[in-house]
Amino acid sequence: MPADSDRDSISDKATGSSFDGVVNGNGVSDGDAVPRRSGTPTGSMKRVESRVPVNDLQDQPLLSQAKKMLEEQRSKYRENTRGFGWYDWLGYFLPCFVWLRTYEWRNWLLSDVAAGLSVGAMVIPQGMSYAKLAGLPQGLESIIGSNDDPNNPTDPELQERYNHAAIQVAFVVGCFYTGVGLLRMGWVTNFLSHAQVSGFMTGAAILIGLSQVKYILGLTIPRADRIQEYLQLIFDNLWQFNWREFLMGMSFIFLLLAFKFLSQKYRRLTFMKALGPMTVCIISIALMNIFHWYEDYTGVVVTSDGVEKKQKAIANIGKIPSGLPAFTVGWWAPLYDVGKQMVLAVLICFIDICESISIAKALAQRNKYTLNATQELRGLGIANLAGAAFNCYTTTGSFSRSAVNNAVGAKTPLANFITGLVVMMVLLVLTSIFTNMSQNVQGAIIIVGVLALVDYPEFIYLWRTNKFDLLVWNVAFLFTIFLGVEIGIIVSVCVSLLLVIYKNAFPRITTLGKLPGTEVYRSTKMYPNAELQSGMLMMRVDGEPGSRDVPCPSCTLMRSANSIKEFVRDKVIASRRRREEMGDHIRFVVIDMSPVTDIDSSAMHFLDDFIDELAQDGIELVLANPSQQALLQLKRSKLIHKIKEENVHVNMADAVAHAAAVVRQEQQPAVTVI
Secondary structure (H helix, E strand, O other): OOOOOOOOOOOHHHHOOOOOOOEOOOOOEOOOOOOOOOOOOOOOOOOOOOOOOOOOOOOOOHHHHHHHHHHHHHHHHHHHOOOOOHHHHHHHHOOHHHHHHOOOHHHHHHHHHHHHHHHHHHHHHHHHHHHHHOOHHHHHHHHHOOOOOOOOOOOHHHHHHHHHHHHHHHHHHHHHHHHHHHOOOHHHHHHOOHHHHHHHHHHHHHHHHHHOHHHHHOOOOOOOOOHHHHHHHHHHOHHHOOHHHHHHHHHHHHHHHHHHHHHHHOHHHOHHHHHHHHHHHHHHHHHHHHHOHHHOEEEEEEEEOOEEEEEEOOOEOOOOOOOOOOOOHHHOOOOOOHHHHHHHHHHHHHHHHHHHHHHHHHHHHHHOOOOOHHHHHHHHHHHHHHHHHOOOOOOOOOHHHHHHHHHHOOOOOHHHHHHHHHHHHHHHHHHHHHHOOEHHHHHHHHHHHHHOOOOHHHHHHHHHHOHHHHHHHHHHHHHHHHHOHHHHHHHHHHHHHHHHHHHHHOOOEEEEEEOOOOOOEEEOOOOOOOEOOOOEEEEEEEOOOOOOOOEOOOEEHHHHHHHHHHHHHHHHHHHHHOHHHHOOOOOEEEEEOOOEEEOOHHHHHHHHHHHHHHHOOOOEEEEEOOOHHHHHHHHHOOHHHHHOHHHEEOOHHHHHHHHHHHHHHHHOOOOOOO
């Protein structure tokens, strides 16, 4: 017996089939239609009873429905929190207490500590330049409204205003994130498809890796957002090439790859994967302090921030400001410009949610665990609120640090806690140790880390299986590397949404037939031996174009309306042309409504006109498998009376049996009583 999901579709033009929708018992195509009938005869025949509960449906007021949904949520909440103790409630609001309870200290602690130390070592130099690289002052120039240079304001008071505005935006962003998380709106991230996430991840990995090449080659070049800009800057500045930086950086890369290879090759050496980044950091600090390469110069003069500087033999991180950030809760209000700061916060949230969730989904898919998007958004909200309380601008998930965390083998969020401790300790007492660490070690760690996120196998898989998802993958990848991460995310999400709309607006129409010896109705293309019924056109609206056996999961009749109308119209026209030849005609159009979950107002108007159009050719509409929501909407619009309740059935078998009984009754010769 075939599975219930065995569905496919047929299209005359697409498949070259000669089937016209209706055949007689010998498999011959149908004839034309007959003049319109006044109604279905019921007096001298026994109608098939389906017992569709149309009269039992109760139309609840909108307020009652809202109260019911709220009560269901409350019941679900009470059920999920039944028996909670104080520790369980603590874990509900702070998820770290949940996974700490089951933490496998022997198996996970070394990996988490090594990952935390490795990421902490690279966070220090990155954090020093991120605000400058992000162009933070320029983003706030329109809010402050000053003609002074936003990057180097001459007025200390103006600089203070910039700082206050940045903290306020971070506070508003944190409120937005937290609100979205508390309202459990993590479902919005479902629009980020697997193909889009994979394409974005691959493109971003290439960009991040390319951004670190300058440290390996010893180049002094500005930050860029696109692959063509990076390549242009690299080739234009190859005259700065520093062979010492290249040898040291490549040595670190090969050493990291060797650690990674050995950890994968030999089970006993799995710990080496976690020790790799920490080892190269220690080697870098030791060599730089022993040989003082940061004090030697190559004789090449480079320009950085408009200032000419001698190129060092090996560039070091440089002086790191010490001390913890100041407490800035008092800066949160009042806002400088509510409208502009709100708009900026919304834009930041949109881009950061897409980027952060894309990174999180990519790592979840790679490591085979389930992502709780709502919890992720709550975490981002708390992080931004905490940052705004301690002199930080807006923050989100970091691709490079996440890649290194993943590459080193972090097992739990404890690795991030270790990173935080490292940063705090460095700011308090260890700034002098990291001052002379070489910059190329940071580039080597990031390059090796992002190599694992280049998902080319997914491209090959999609090439073989699904061309629509392949298109999304390519859009996400190409737009990310050529137009930047933010544009790549936005465009790929838009393309994903457009494809969803397209798939629902142009679904495939399946012509159904009865499998011999069963009451099961399946695609006539997938099952050529399926029996077609005389006088009937049996059909179902399937899922996306090009899909096989997948009904539309959230299909509304409105999105399928034009496709249904054109499909039936073609069959009726063919029936008219062949009426005289075959003597058969379409009497009923039977639609399997099982994939249809909703009938909106546009669909109601379509059905109203469609029924009239069919009636002009003597055809009646029969519905099978309608959902409760669909029945309720038909009852509200009073279309159930126009369709007629006897033409609505709970399954295809009853619907076809009813239509067949009517056809047989009409085909009986009239008896003349003398």
